[in-house]
Amino acid sequence: MNVDGKNIRPIWFNEEKEMVQVIDQRQLPHKFVIEDLTDLKKTIYAIQDMFVRGAPLIGATGAWGVYVIIKNLKEKSENNEILINDCEELKNSRPTAVNLTWAVEKVLKAILKKETFIERLETAKQEAIIITEFEANNCSLIGDFGVELIDEISKKKNAETVNILTHCNAGWLACVEWGTATAPMYKAFDKGIDIHVWVDETRPLNQGARLTAWELSKHGIKNSVITDNAGGHLMQHGLVDIVIVGTDRTTYTGDVANKIGTYLKALAAKDNNIPFYVALPSSTFDWEKRDGIKEIPIELRDPDEIKYVTGKHDGKIKSVLITPEDSNAGNYAFDVTPARLVTGFITERGICNANEDAVLKLFPEHKY
């Protein structure tokens, strides 16, 4: 997407250096730093420490990660046991986003049909390109379907500003291009619809305040960062027309795992009769799990992410302690919003209700 006149993605293959490169999102919006993914260790660290993040991007990184594995194993990549073990390690680098397993397995399956190192390396590269473009294209389609919802509200409001609330960052930084939740916003803005976005700051790592606000502002979209607890109040006062969020994993029955705090937004939206939509590509559906609350693994992260806040002060990036030194912290990274609270899914194949029948009607190839 467009950053100061340059077209940029959060991951790409540098043909000249023959290297996978990513934006280090931990440093945004204060610094724009590019990192090379040189080996498996670095790729896993980039996923775990969140240089790259967001379900579709984690998937694309996983796909490129298989290329990185093969490149480093060289002729040893013809040894399937080592290759499969490395891919297993890569798949386990973060637990909640289902795209990671999906992408790694897809690339690995294609590679195992090839025999030589050269064939395997080339296949991994081609498969990673296919997955990256698949995610970019799906996000664009999500935007095309989602913009209709915003257009409808705008017409009902006689072209007055449409206020959209979003949580975390389900923007192009999380998804290669367009984003999932943000795609309808970008397409609405590009169509000339007057929109304003309430951006939940998204504690503890502030993906909303740091990344979504940055992305939207770079595109010229009006936005205001709010505290994570402000949404309910805004909804009670008629200041939110629609909620659109992304997801890290959604069961085919309609339960949605997304950044911690999403569930509370869905409850508040239900109580105030505000449509609550989840935007996702097919790669984020879990086609095996039925009960999101019981079955989706929820990542528990380092308590220090809660105890310390990082920001810019006097031109330098600083981290400060905000709790008593010896306080415990429980860093649950995601929660599950039950299907009954979700108005609908915006996917690359259209918009559907959040239930098994509707989802499988759009994606019949996943019916057993």
Ligand code: MRU
């Ligand atoms: O922990 P993160 O930053 O990888 O969390 C992922 C997210 O950004 C969100 O949960 C997002 O809304 C869904 S991914 C498009």
